[in-house]
Amino acid sequence: MGSEVGWKVGGKQGEGIDSTGEIYAIALHRMGYYVFTYRHFMSLIKGGHTNYKIRAADHVLRHHGDDVHVLVAFDQTTIDVNWPELVDGGIVIYDSSSFQAKKPDDRDVHLLGVPLTEIAKEAGNPIMKNMVAIGVSAAINELPPEEFRPVVQDKFGRKGQQVVEANMTALSRGYAYFQERSRVRFPLPAKPDLQGKDHLYASGNQATGFGALAGGCRLLAAYPITPATEIMYWVLQHFPKYGGVVLQAEDEIAAINMAIGANFSGVRAMTSTSGPGFSLMMEALGLAGMSETPVVIVDVQRSGPSTGLPTKTEQSDLNEAVYGTHGEIPRIVLTPRTVEECFLLTAEAFNLADHYQCPVIVLSDLYLGMSYQSIDGFPVQAVRYDRGKLLSEEELAQLAKSGYQRYDASVADGISPRALPGQKHGRYVALGNEHNGTGLEVEDQETRVNQMRKRQRKLAGFQHFTGVSVEGPDNAPYALVGFGSTWGGLEEARAALAEAGLTVKHIHFSRVWPFPEAEFHAAMDGVRLALVTELNATGQLKQLIRQQAGYHDRLHSCLKFNGDPISLREIVDSAYQTFPMGVFN
């Protein structure tokens, strides 16, 4: 077998599909493999089709993969829906205690009925059919049942040793049943050498929460919303140990205003949300920009517009992040490409917010946020602290002699130093009205223009380690271009294209605003055609590039907006259609 296996379990929502996938994924991870998971679910609690995909390999994975080798089906719908992903020669394990499976067509796929519920019943409880399925999968993937014990222990230990043993029995019986009856096997590759590697298992949302804590955030105000709520869960679990506060706000408007209030007081604070909540935050985004109060907003994008597809992924909030709110404010928009960057860029967002005294938006999405994956550690050494221009009481006392001006428009870089409530000699009012240097509401034209220029000046010539990354040969005539979570898929597609003889580079944005213009021009050097791949219907990144950098005749779009993450095949096919094979090479 090859160097990887695609496994999927599916059934009705509420049947324990998620926990089956989770147990299998964590077990594979702890055995030393690299996994990447993707949850397909619906916005309801019971019923509807749900599935959990695991791709496992001996190297780091950045995409859930196109292929399924092993499908565990608890109903016929699972077979029908996932049939196209099954490879020729793949195997479907279905619960023959509850239905008789039918092939949608006559492709060469093994359909094998296993009485999962029956075996579970014999082992003590029909609810353990999921553990029987894991046992069967272990047999197909040639994994010894005992290797699952630590995960089973973790999962069921709280319920007593008896429950742990019953589940292990169910698992072993499923294993034995398959061993005796079938020869179909999809063995995993040899375990990779993990020496010197910090083999971790995390989702983008967890990494975002971790990044916030590491970055010094001590107040999260948020309203529950899929797919961002897991950030809140992680933070709730860990913040109290560090004196941090989590506020469940009454709505997203309250959430962002709370985050602004805490930042005004000098505490690093953020809010996390998804599209609908982000829309509600637009007015307050302007307040942060106008009052020059730092704030960090994480938008885990989902399919819009309006309520859209609440449990499906998309990258369609780019315009809103870059342009949203009435009037004009300075802002920074970061687009992490990986779980590791969810950590590092969220931590860094707090430095940028403090340094530039403006809102910083971290644009993640459901795919990156909710997919658990194995990584080689978090870049904790790269975390730094820059509180920006904060004044001490001594400095304020000095400044008080000539009159401290919180919004002094004469500063060259536009960033005027902050005082914090409680400090002597620093009293001022932060406000959303246009104001003069001391923070008084004024409406005269000269002050207005000076203050607008001051705020806009803050990001002039912005330089930062985020921006544009380039993979592949410098002189490639073709480029795949994307932002944020599509990095893994595009990188893998680039490698596949290179193997097929198509020289392509991969240009990717980890920051879209301030637009990294110079870096993008450098990356585009020699590129004759670029395929801008993004998960939205109108090509928002392509529009932004055209507006900021040009290349009107060279940019083509690969768009997807049906709710599913983009597949490797879709990128590769789109590349073949866009890039003339052998013409420019």
Next chain:
Amino acid sequence: MATMVDYKAEKATWCPGCGDFGVLNALQKACVNLGLEPEQVVVVSGIGCSGKISQHFGGYGLHALHGRSLPAAQAVKLANRHLTVIAAGGDGDGFGIGMGHFIHAMRRNIDITYVVMDNHIYGLTTGQASPTSDVGAKTKTSPAGTVEQPIAPLQLALAQNCSFVAQGFSGNIKQLVSLIERAIQHKGFSFVNVFSPCVTFNKVNTYEFYKEHLVNLDDDPTYDPRDRVAALRRVAEANNILVGVIYEDPDRPSFEESLRGYPAEPLVRQDIALQAADYAALLETFR
């Protein structure tokens, strides 16, 4: 010790005779009486004539969005529990666009004081009906008279079991000072509704009107502000036209007291940098 002079800020831009002058004055006086230095006090205000109070107060201020003073004020306090935090705004700001936050601030019971300058009218936008306008009030947006029932702020607060409820009148500064003092001293969320006449756009709810009709609970030694049911009855009987401490529950734990892990020292003074041991423990949770 700070005096009124230390609180002196820019001259207020309200119309001469505006009730908000009295509220500002009472708020400053209450802070002076409590021995608060101006830099220890933060006024977070909304939008409207009343919202300008943060700029006139003389302490730190956050002149927030229309209707959003409460969310911001609650977080200002959580970030630095040593500060005295006053949220302030008008009836349109607090009971119209910002009503949702009012209810939830009472639920949460964070130790801040909310002062509403209630003039039954939108003043800064030159005279439209407000959420507390009386039925029949003729305004620019209700030329034939308001047909909606007014918000009943005190009953609302009592129904939501707000831990401190008072009502004052900007024509009675002495009492208002004492009400605000008690509100600030109350541990938990305190609400002070103030009848603050608009002399330009409201010719009905005037100083004279209140002087004539107000019932003063201070004149009733038998009134027990610890009895919430009696308070509801009293407010209803007076048809809201009463002043004094309506209700207080000094024993209710505040949000800060109830929150797991919330430190005694202000959050703003915490060292934010994680150490190697912190990272080791955190990374362990990802294996």
